[in-house]
Amino acid sequence: MDRVVVGITGASGIPYGIRLLEVLKQFDVEIHLACSSSASLVNKHEGDGRSWKEVLALADVVHKNSNLAASISSGSFKAKAMAIVPCSGTTLGKLAAGISDNLVTRAGLVMLKENRPLILVPRETPLNMIYIENMLKLSRAGALIAPASPAFYNKPKTLDDNINFIVGRVLDLLGYDSAIFSRWEGSD
Template identity: 50%
Template sequence: MKRLIVGISGASGVIYGIRILELLRETREFELHLVMTRFARINIEIETDLSPKYVESLADEVHSDKNQAATISSGSFKTEGMIVAPCSMRTLSAITHSMSDNLLTRAADVVLKDRRRLVLMPREAPLHLGHCKLMYEAAQLGAIIAPPMPAFYNRPETIDEIINHSVGRVLELFDIDLGILKRWEGHKAEKSRAVALQSAGEKPEQPNGKRLVTQTKEI
């Protein structure tokens, strides 16, 4: 069974890490290793109706961020890589500067040094020059920077749809396709479909089969 590490740091957006765990858990194809920081646990209770214990139940192995002797702290423990979702600027800085001051940043450093895939989902806005430099330097080290940017060509109507799109894009970086993405088919294809429906006196449909409205819906 393939192993994947999921790190959840203290930035806003813990739902991204949780959703990754939920989706991968359903596949039963991955041995999931989870490490959360103290502020990640606090944010789970602030931002969701879930508990840290529920999030832990989604993983096969839960590691304390203080346990530098954990399996995932060694390169000899083979994994497919690691996702840090969300990735705080403090965590990004520690990874970029190879600080390894807790298990999350140590595991990320191991993934980088062994040339495995490290995907970081930084959550901060606006960004000052220091933040931008950190992302640039992390990318130079080999990390993939994948901020959770919402797409709107798929006309999302719920927060879940926005979350799933970003999560789906990240999982595809590990060649994991769970069928949760609405893929762009090109402007001509979308326009032709809309014109055909309008010619028939119908309103164009959204990708999920719902009729479009002329005004923006609240999410």
């Protein structure tokens, strides 16, 4: 069974992370989850009424962000891929600087050193030069930068359509073909 690591940090866009957990569950995947404390704080403002405990229950294994001895903190733990959804500017900065002071950043940097897929979904606007340079640095280091910028060519009717578009694209990058969004089929 594949093992996929999901990190949720304290940027706006927690519903993307939660939806990712929900859809990943439909695949034959063991989901390992680590969340920053800011993620649960932001969830209080953005959540759909579910408690943080209910969100965590969507994963198979929940790791404490302070536990740097967790399985996912080592390259010898064979994870297929990791996605940090959403990825805050703080976490982006730490990753770009090689700082692994919590489990999300440690697991992310492990993915890079092992040359395994690391998908980052930053959410900020406008972007200052520091964020832009950090994204460039991480892209050069092998991370896939997938900003939370939904498309409109698929004619979204609800917020859920936009969430599914972003999560569907992240799932593509993780290697899972979901039917939760409409793909561009071409035009004359």
